[in-house]
Amino acid sequence: MTKDELSDDEPWRSLDPDPGAFTQLCLRMGVRGVQVERLHSMKRDSLRTLKPVYGVILLVRQKTDLSLKDEPSTSNGPIYFANQVVHWAYAMHALLSVLLNCDEIEIGADLAHFKHFTRDFSPMMKGLSLTNCDKLKKAQNSLSNFHSSSLDDKIYHHISYIYNSGHLWELDGFKRGPVKLGLCTDDNWLEVARTELLRKVELYQRQHIPYSIWSVMEDRRRVLQRRLIAKQYIQTVIERQLDEHHPSWRMLMRVQQWQDEYAHAMNNANNKRGQDASTYLLNTYCRSIHDMPKDEQNAMHSQLETEVKNRPMDELTTLWLKIQDDTLRLYEQLGQEDEKEENYKHDVVRRNHDYKPFITSLIDSLVAQGYLQQMLADAS
Structure with missing residues (x-):
């Protein structure tokens, strides 16, 4: 049964x-x-x-x-x-x-x-x-x-x-x-x-x-997904503000260097897994900031008011770089959580499996071929 x-x-x-x-x-x-x-x-x-x-x-x-x-x-x-x-x-x-x-x-x-x-x-x-x-x-x-x-x-x-x-x-x-x-x-x-x-x-x-x-x-994957969406929304607002008032900001050396580093980091297996998990959650759980709880939406808008609105280019660029750092960490954490969930499922399969028939057959085979006696002698 x-x-x-x-x-x-x-x-x-x-x-x-x-x-x-x-x-x-x-x-x-x-x-x-x-x-x-x-x-x-x-x-x-x-x-x-x-x-x-x-x-x-x-x-x-x-x-x-x-x-x-x-x-x-x-x-x-x-x-x-x-x-x-x-x-x-x-x-x-x-x-x-x-x-x-x-x-x-x-x-x-x-x-x-x-x-x-x-x-x-x-x-x-x-x-x-x-x-x-x-x-x-x-x-x-x-x-x-x-x-x-x-x-x-x-x-x-x-x-x-x-x-x-x-x-x-x-x-x-x-x-x-x-x-x-x-x-x-x-x-x-x-x-x-x-x-x-x-x-x-x-x-x-x-x-x-x-x-x-x-x-x-x-579920930590849901929490991390909402944080990713909030970071990406703030990033978009910053980029829009910089594009409007400082069109050449993307030519800054530190911005270009970071874009190269970011592209390289996203090739990391864990970050890739996190990005795939985020894509899945976009389709099944949280698509935009409007799907987030009200208190998290309010916290995000408060951050926009205090850290983004009417800030000079240098400060906005620094904040943009920090958000990119935060986004990478979130993808990494999301990948770790997704892998952990998969391991949980595998553990259930292993826990439910009856290994006794396999072990009995292995021992019978070792005895029939004369290996078990030698193995016991070597171990003693």
Whole structure:
């Protein structure tokens, strides 16, 4: 039986924490424009570079069985919250705690239907409904290791942190309900969450409990594409202004030198890949500045007012060169992200493949031809 032909009574299979598996799980649930990455640093600058972030997940590995905690919780309010009923569905629980609480995310028809159908259920009934949902189970099991077992004693306890309705919320799958941690804004909620995460991490480190921190954020390729479009728009405005007031600017030596360097740099394999990815995104996602979020459009127009309007030729030329530098870096980053996404897909194929028949045949062949005995003798 293949993973796409799972029977309805197929048990949940554990999914090892992995950025590729988590990102692909979002896709297989019908979610678009989301990427999941492990956070290796909790420094403020590192967190700022990840924006926009939809949620942060703390995974704690524990071997003992866990039950619901009777710690105080607040009413669900606007929050969709489900208890972690089946331990091996931890990945699904953790991700849905974020995905179903952010209106900006394209969750797809299946998840939208599931959220609507279960919205008035208790947290326990939501958790049971999730674990009994065949589509969600198949999505996770299709990504699990071929030989993974639901009998594995590794239990991952998930705690998700999200911003909603002016507050930071903690969604702990083993608590009775969501906990409202404090006031914050869409701009500073990550900083508030960082303080709480550092407090918890210090506790786990003292107790030698393994943990990992994950960011559920917008697909970086989309973010980079919007930045490219903004840079290219500002570049066009600068060129138009220079052409109008300083027609000979393109003859400047530093401009001509940079144009040659730029053409050479774009032959780099990574930059080429980024350019191809950008062309694809132009046709499928964001074509112009009018497709960008309003706040990004406003930031771009503000930059035009402060840095471009009524500037002398020398300053405009310097800014034009800087934008060319920025564009090259964006193409490089986009190429890296596109390659990473492709590697994620390849990892899923490798994880799902059953290598046992091949290994058995190889060993049988080595034995039949008398090579195995010699190999073992050489290794001893």
